[in-house]
Amino acid sequence: MPSNRSFRAAFIALSICLLTGISVYARKSTGASAQAAALFRQRIANDQKAGHALNRLTFGPRPADVQHVQALGLKKWIDLQLHPERIPENPVLETKLRPLDTLGMSTAQMLQSYSSPAQVKAMVAGKLPFPEDPDKRMMVDRLAARIQAKAARLQSKTDQDSSPAPAPGLAALLPPEQLRVLRAGAPQQKLDLFSSLSPDRQDQVLESMGQGMRMQLFAAAPPSLRRRIQSTNGPQAMVAQDLMEAKLLRAVYSNRQLQEVLADFWYNHFNVFIDKGDDRYLVTAYERDAIHPHVLGKFEDLLRATAQSPAMLFYLDNWESVGAQSPAGIRRQRGLNENYGRELLELHTLGVDGGYTQKDVTEVARCFTGWTIRQPQRAAEFEFNPRMHDDGEKTVLGVRIPAGGGIDDGFQVLHLLAHHPSTARFISRKLAMRFVADDPPATLVNRMAATFLKKDGDLRAVLKTMFDSPEFWSRGAYRSKIKSPLEMVASSLRALNAQVDFTSGLNNQLNQLGEPLYRKAEPTGYSNSSQEWLNSAGLLARMNFSVALANNKVPGVKVDSAQSSQGVTLGSPDFQKK
């Protein structure tokens, strides 16, 4: 389709001219703050506005988006993005998300269907019920057999000093002609052959395959078989894989772009590290039920949802925090854990300069004792346990919280924090850093904070104040930010109208780029600031990703005209900016 191709080339050329050539840029670090302030008062040209809005409210413009926004009218388009429920979702996205069944599961269902070795052992030992779904039950049985075989191998090694029995080679599993098909056949032939094997044999073959061979079969396979193949290295990994896949697919395909940008922003604000122990199974419900529904709602609702989520309770250790004088504290000689209390004040609400003391941290932590997790390794639900709670009087930020409040101590603290002027400022500034500029003008932050306080922490209203502000549409904001790796990857895919079939290749790229999804270990989340992403390894990874993408070398992704000149555009300094 030559017309398509030339259109895309034209689009990229256009985006370079339009979005970059005009980058008048203020250096803020050199005492040029007056100059910077002046830039926030200078309006950008009308024909720059649609591109600017798309760069900031979405994961990057697709080829026809600028025209679409202009045709619809900028104001109307922004208003729609602020009301995602009025935008029909992209059916392509819905189809692609459907096979990712963990996304809709409760934690308990996931633990049953995508069990860890520890859970399989517990099922075999009769301590946990087996899954009811026959397919899932079969998977558990196979896992149990595998675990047993491995244990036997280890045992024989320990007992007799014999080397462990290696996994049988493919040659031992398949006759030569079948092996040849699997190695060198056409994708469909491989698939047909594989499908003709018994489930047990399929498992053995998968285990004996090298990673490259497995990926080839994977690329050709229908969704159900793909999940089998992915499960080869342990089904529990599927939970994180589904999350990562969904996040990328939504960033690329969703029509509700602002909602997805905000989901990324708020997950990162209330960051949870998926590799911290049990959090592997807790993040799905966290993102789906605590973050996503509230991104355009009231801040206090969002804050309460995160405070009560098992994922956060586990990540910041509050579930183990015990009042020293509570019954559990006396009996188990355990005590207060301040981690959540500290991060709640510093990172989630007031900000480090928000005017609190170490004493406040301790008092907040006392208020949250007893906020714990019921059955952390099974259903994993929020629970208030009065036997762990410190029921004495507390004083938080000068406010007295009388003794005997129980679970309400925590709610009182959250309410206090959600309506605190420092929180209004801190949240407003962080949003302005994400959407306007790395160092947003105080005038704008103050107006947003005023809306925050006046409108009871209504995040949609705060965003509206920001999108209506002259600062948002100023030369100080325009093209002033560097994309995060996720934004860089998603905007590249959108600019090239790439077809995303599966995302393991893209996730590998994100690891190289320094933003492994759901894997920021620190509670700070990934940086909101442009400069964080400018390091040698990161830039090289951006360039290599761009060239690989344009040459159709990223597994699972297809762009329809492969030429490396597009790669150079995507890896160029201009495309790193938004």
Added chain:
Amino acid sequence: MITRRFFLRNSALAMVGAGAAPLWLERALYAAGALSPRKKVLVAIFQRGAADGLNIIVPHAEKRYYEMRPTIAVPRPSQAAARGEDAAIDLDGFFGLHPALAPLKPVWDDEHLAIVHAAGSPDPTRSHFDAQDFMEAGTPGLKATADGWMNRALPHAEPAARISPVRAVAMGAVLPRAMRGANPAVAVQNLSDFQVRNAEASGAFQALYADSQDPLLRAAGRETFEAVSLVQSIRKQHYEPAAGANYPKGRFGDCLRQIAQLIKADVGVEMAFADVGGWDHHVNEVGARASEGQLAARLADFGQALAAFWLDLGDRRQDAAVVTMSEFGRTARENGDRGTDHGHANCMFVMGGSVHGGKVYGKWPGLEPEQLYESRDLALTTDFRDVLGELVGAHLGNRNLSQVFPNYTPKPRGILRVS
């Protein structure tokens, strides 16, 4: 702060261009004093997963050690004759090396390897994640620290204009927490792949970044291509480790081999980092004999890699110091699965030309019930910051330790001869 770093250098390396210059020219550039070659180098190694210090440096004279670990203890050296190699290798009559660490014994005998026992982070956490975070930040108990101790420990560069683009190098895909911060630091997965893979695109990118209107991107691009060109020039030569330096196959050996390659290339490396995982042995830590099983396999790789690195450094040993750490130790008692659970204090290795080795440092707290930390773990007698602080101060020459380890005053233990 981070903005500033790009403008601090007006880059002696810019002359070198896109890697077209011959290696001798680049080396000459450094040798001429541009980067004052033969920098002191600190190599930090992180054993992720909490290595079992009590089975690595074995307190074989402690009766309690054998009582608490009936099935996984490393046998006393006195029994070595009866059981072949399968016993601790005696170091000083009280402690012994795990038998899989035999390749390090000559370094100990040459007094270039020191051990610090009962060392680690004073924070009580037994979470891998928190403890690694605290140790890399260099601020136990403080989660908000934005940068890492290695970044803060880079000595102030004088003159600021002459900073090597590979001054601080971490082996891996992302910059580890320990190296993040305001000073430039690069993450290198593999020297052979530190480049834009498509040569044509590489030239185009370099031109685009050099012409960028954005000063930040222009500077970052220059920093990147300088590092690439430097690494390329090193890569052009086939690297042959020194005779006898047999690096084990695998990631950790590869990392150390490449760090040695960078150090010996005189390209201005001052700080290097590598990590090695797989130490979290809750189950079947030890096989039928002490020299078998999971811990022994990890230690064989670890010891052989360190020994090869030491041999490979050759005449650069005097400039190098290696320090190892792990986020916490493991329980003094074995658990019911022939493994150990998360504990507290651990041991650290310090190896280097100016290390006063052949000695186990640190006060031994003992293993009697009342001597254990929370009745279960080896108690801590040396803060890891004392060891790192001495290396940063006396080896790297950065005396501004209050900036490297805020709110803590490291107490040097006399591990270095120069201190």
